[in-house]
Structures are given as C-alpha cells and as structure tokens.
Amino acid sequence: MLMIRQAWRNIFRNIRRTVLTCTLIASSLVVIILVDTLINSMTGLMVKGITETIEGExxxxxxxxxxxxxxxxxxxxxxxxxxxxxxxxxxxxxxxxxxxxxxxxxxxxxxxxxxxxxxxxxxxxxxxxxxxxxxxxxxxxxxxxxxxxxxxxxxxxxxxxxxxxxxxxxxxxxxxxxxxxxxxxxxxxxxxxxxxxxxxxxxxxxxxxxxxxxxxxxxxxxxxxxxxANSPDLDIYKTLPSDTLEVKGWLALQPGLGAMLEMTGLSTLIMGTILFILASLGVVNSIFMSIYERTYELAVSKAIGTRPSGIASLVLLEGLFLALISCFFGIIITFILGIFLQESGLSLGVMEFSGVAFPDNIPVKLTLDQYVNFPFYVVLLTLVAAIYPAIFAARIVPAQAVQKAL
Incomplete structure (x- = not known):
C-alpha cells in the first residue's frame, strides 16, 4: 500500500511532464478507436452495398x-x-x-x-x-x-x-x-x-x-x-450443389472484397502499432526523466535495504498509473466524440470505392469491446514500455549514484 501511495505521488512531482505524457497516450487511444470505428463502418457499408444492391447474400x-x-x-x-x-x-x-x-x-x-x-x-x-x-x-x-x-x-x-x-x-x-x-x-x-x-x-x-x-x-x-451467409454448414451449401448447379455465399462471389476486408484489419493493426510505439516512446522518456530526477533518492533507498525488485515495481506502478489516467480521459473523450458522430455521422463527401457508393455522412457506431480491448492494450503496452526504465532503476549502484548526485 505504501508503494502504491509513493508511486501515485511520484507521477505528480512534475505536473507538466505527466500531463504531456498522458495527453500523448490518450490521443493515441482516441485516434485508434475512431479509426477502427471508421474502418468497421466503411467495411459494413461495403458488405451491405454488395449484398443489398444486386448480388444478394x-x-x-x-x-x-x-x-x-x-x-x-x-x-x-x-x-x-x-x-x-x-x-x-x-x-x-x-x-x-x-x-x-x-x-x-x-x-x-x-x-x-x-x-x-x-x-x-x-x-x-x-x-x-x-x-x-x-x-x-x-x-x-x-x-x-x-x-x-x-x-x-x-x-x-x-x-x-x-x-x-x-x-x-x-x-x-x-x-x-x-x-x-x-x-x-x-x-x-x-x-x-x-x-x-x-x-x-x-x-x-x-x-x-x-x-x-x-x-x-x-x-x-x-x-x-x-x-x-458464408458458413459452409448451412443446409443449402450441403444439399443443393451438383454437377450442374453452384451455390455460393457473397464472400465466394466477391473474393476481392474478402481480401480487402482482411487488409482493412491489417491496416488497423499497423496504424495501432505505430501509434502505440510513439506513445511508448513518450512513456519511456517520461519515466527516465523521473528516474534521473530521483537518482539520489533511489540510491539512498537501495542503500538502506530496498530490494531491486521493489524499485522496479515502483517504476512499473508509475507506468501503470500513467496508463490508467490516460485511458480514463481517452475513454471520456472518445465517448463524447462517439455521441456526436453517432448523431451526425462522419462527413467524408460522396464517394465510390470498389463498386460501392458511400453516403455523404458515414454512420458511426462505437461498440463496448472497443472501450474494453483498446484501453487494455494501452495499459499492457505502457507496462511493457516501462520495463526497461524499471530494470535501469533497479540496477542503480548507490555509491556511483550518490557520487554523481553530489
């Protein structure tokens, strides 16, 4: 409990740095959720555009x-x-x-x-x-x-x-x-x-x-x-096909669209990875700055018997708090934007892509799993990013650290 209170106080020693780091992480979370929502909305419209226009399911x-x-x-x-x-x-x-x-x-x-x-x-x-x-x-x-x-x-x-x-x-x-x-x-x-x-x-x-x-x-x-529609277990796919008759779902009828849907999932993963790497670099920088400011304090703590694992745990807790604060505000911002976009839609202008006409306002709908999965990934990756600074802090040699501080 003492370590938790100490980690909480430490992240507020430099308010400006904490705010900037949390802003970076929260912004990454907001962007990846909105991009994922936009891609899901557009792929949903593409599937509906194909199946409801002429092709059928x-x-x-x-x-x-x-x-x-x-x-x-x-x-x-x-x-x-x-x-x-x-x-x-x-x-x-x-x-x-x-x-x-x-x-x-x-x-x-x-x-x-x-x-x-x-x-x-x-x-x-x-x-x-x-x-x-x-x-x-x-x-x-x-x-x-x-x-x-x-x-x-x-x-x-x-x-x-x-x-x-x-x-x-x-x-x-x-x-x-x-x-x-x-x-x-x-x-x-x-x-x-x-x-x-x-x-x-x-x-x-x-x-x-x-x-x-x-x-x-x-x-x-x-x-x-x-x-x-594309399940091979459906009765019509088992009983109707013959030498003179073919029965296919829309994914088999439009293999190009299926490949495109796979690519959209990959593009979301790539963009999310890039954003989270940038956010992780911000976390690493913020925690290292905090460690350098407290080098003397950490050295004294280690000299009086604090285990390296205790120091590493303290740094990881600081990273965890940064991630949780960022996710809290990121979710609030995304929720507010989501309400606005659900009412007004996302205006990208009338366009046509892969034979599907998109409306002027693309309907946007955020789902519960986006509010759960993406913040979880943010917390996990932030902790991963904090591992190296935690190991660095745990390996501080008290004599050398005190000498440098003096």
Whole structure:
C-alpha cells in the first residue's frame, strides 16, 4: 500500500511532464478507436452495398454461368430448388432472375446493357431495386414496363413513358428478337457500373421473350442471419450443389472484397502499432526523466535495504498509473466524440470505392469491446514500455549514484 501511495505521488512531482505524457497516450487511444470505428463502418457499408444492391447474400446458378454470363447456362426447372428454399428456416427471402446481355435503343441513341428479368414482389424484398427508384414507378407486372439506370437513361435521352427497343437473341435458337417497352421508372443505385449498364423488366416477360419457359439464370438469397451467409454448414451449401448447379455465399462471389476486408484489419493493426510505439516512446522518456530526477533518492533507498525488485515495481506502478489516467480521459473523450458522430455521422463527401457508393455522412457506431480491448492494450503496452526504465532503476549502484548526485 505504501508503494502504491509513493508511486501515485511520484507521477505528480512534475505536473507538466505527466500531463504531456498522458495527453500523448490518450490521443493515441482516441485516434485508434475512431479509426477502427471508421474502418468497421466503411467495411459494413461495403458488405451491405454488395449484398443489398444486386448480388444478394448468396446465389444459386447453373455451373459456369458466372464465368462468362452465358445466357444458355440457365436452370431449366427451378421448382425443386424453390421448394427447398421455401422450407429452409435459415432463408429470409429469395428472388429468381433472368439475366441476358442485350442492346437497348431509343430514338436518339443505343448502348449495351445487362437485361434483368425480375419478380417484382420478391425482388423488392431481396435487393434495393424498388428503393432505388428516383423517378416514376416500380414494376407492377405489366408486360411492357421497363426500369432503367439513371446514367443509361441520360445517354439514351429518355424519360418516363418514352419508348425503348430491346434487341437480343433468343436463347437456344440464337434468333434475333426485338421487343418494344416503355420506361416506367428510373433507378439510381450509386455505383456507375449499375446505373449505366443495367435494365430491368418483369420475370415472366423475360422468360417469354427468350423462350426459356420457367427457366431462370440466377436465384439471389438473403438469410435471416446475414452473418451466417458464408458458413459452409448451412443446409443449402450441403444439399443443393451438383454437377450442374453452384451455390455460393457473397464472400465466394466477391473474393476481392474478402481480401480487402482482411487488409482493412491489417491496416488497423499497423496504424495501432505505430501509434502505440510513439506513445511508448513518450512513456519511456517520461519515466527516465523521473528516474534521473530521483537518482539520489533511489540510491539512498537501495542503500538502506530496498530490494531491486521493489524499485522496479515502483517504476512499473508509475507506468501503470500513467496508463490508467490516460485511458480514463481517452475513454471520456472518445465517448463524447462517439455521441456526436453517432448523431451526425462522419462527413467524408460522396464517394465510390470498389463498386460501392458511400453516403455523404458515414454512420458511426462505437461498440463496448472497443472501450474494453483498446484501453487494455494501452495499459499492457505502457507496462511493457516501462520495463526497461524499471530494470535501469533497479540496477542503480548507490555509491556511483550518490557520487554523481553530489
């Protein structure tokens, strides 16, 4: 107890040095928590942007279809698959799609698009197609209605109610087909690739148009628990795959995104390491200055019988108190900033990264584990940084120290 009181008094012998050291450590703690929060928020938005836009959390498709998006590789009889999906408690919703590259033209221009035939009702629960409409109406089931991305609509110089001709080839026969549609809605997902390269019609219209009966190219899936989307233990990953059928979660569908998520974790670790090393250098400097100021006192203590372990423990206690004070104020500052950022978000401007459009204000949410884990690491690393000064103090030779002091 006496040693604890002595260590507490020692760190306040030089208030200015203690304040500067604690400020350095607390600032490092605040920065690493906020950076970790920002990275977590952005990666969360990236995953949601991928899974909620078009991809879904998992997909079922004919083997080889995603390699070149060959329209002839379609699921000719999806009824048995759909019945399994309906009976699976893990699955929240799904949407069947026909996907065919096509030419789309107006009176003013033409361009290539990926034409999606979608089930309007199921698609609204599986993707953001309905919520992405910025003008006009969603698909209602009418045979000639069409949704266009905002950028392709601008290129074709068309608006709501204008006529559009879709040119493609019939699956299996390769006969050229042309169909007339009217623009019923304009959609804006955010990523340029989607807004300038996609068009949507009703699923039944696409099936009739391409003469594939009830066939579909893809079934996008969302789960009741999105965190299980990539779990190999899910029933659909065990029972549905076959020689002609593939079932993959979003991480397998987007391996580049998975690698990027791993890199974000590594970048947080690197930044945290750099910040904590800088803070540790400040701790080492502060404790060494304190030791040099008390060289005579430490020498006398050792001369009258204080063990080296006792002196080392005293120095380590001083480092511990510095870390605890720093964490206390660092947590308070982070908590205040967290409340502000949770209400207003973090404004980085509208940007697009890896095919995902980020909003102007990125929502920020601090978690309990950040308030526990990072302060623990700060305390641990501060104690590690204090080991060398503690050993140095414990090895002081009383006679030499007193001679230098005099």
């Amino acid at each position: 998992a997909q079922i498709y004919h083997s080889g279809f995603r390699d070149q998006y060959d329209p002839e590789l379609y699921i000719s009889d999806p009824k048995s698959i759909i019945s399994k999906l309906d009976s699976d408690d893990e699955i929240k919703t799904y949407a069947s799609r026909v996907i065919v590259p096509s030419m789309i033209g107006s009176s003013y221009n033409s361009d290539g698009v990926v034409l999606y035939g979608v089930d309007a009702e199921k698609e609204s629960n599986t993707s953001r197609l309905q919520s992405a409409i910025i003008e006009g109406d969603y698909l209602s089931g009418s045979d000639r209605e069409l949704l266009l991305g905002r950028l392709i609509a601008e290129k074709l110089e068309v608006g709501i109610g204008d006529r559009i001709v879709i040119t493609s080839s019939e699956i299996n026969t390769n006969q050229m087909i042309q169909e007339l549609f009217r623009v019923s809605g304009i959609v804006q997902f955010g990523p340029k690739e989607l807004d300038e390269g996609f068009a949507f019609i009703n699923l039944s219209t696409a099936q009739r148009m391409f003469n594939i009966g009830e066939g579909v190219h893809q079934i996008a899936i969302r789960f009741n628990n999105p965190e299980l």
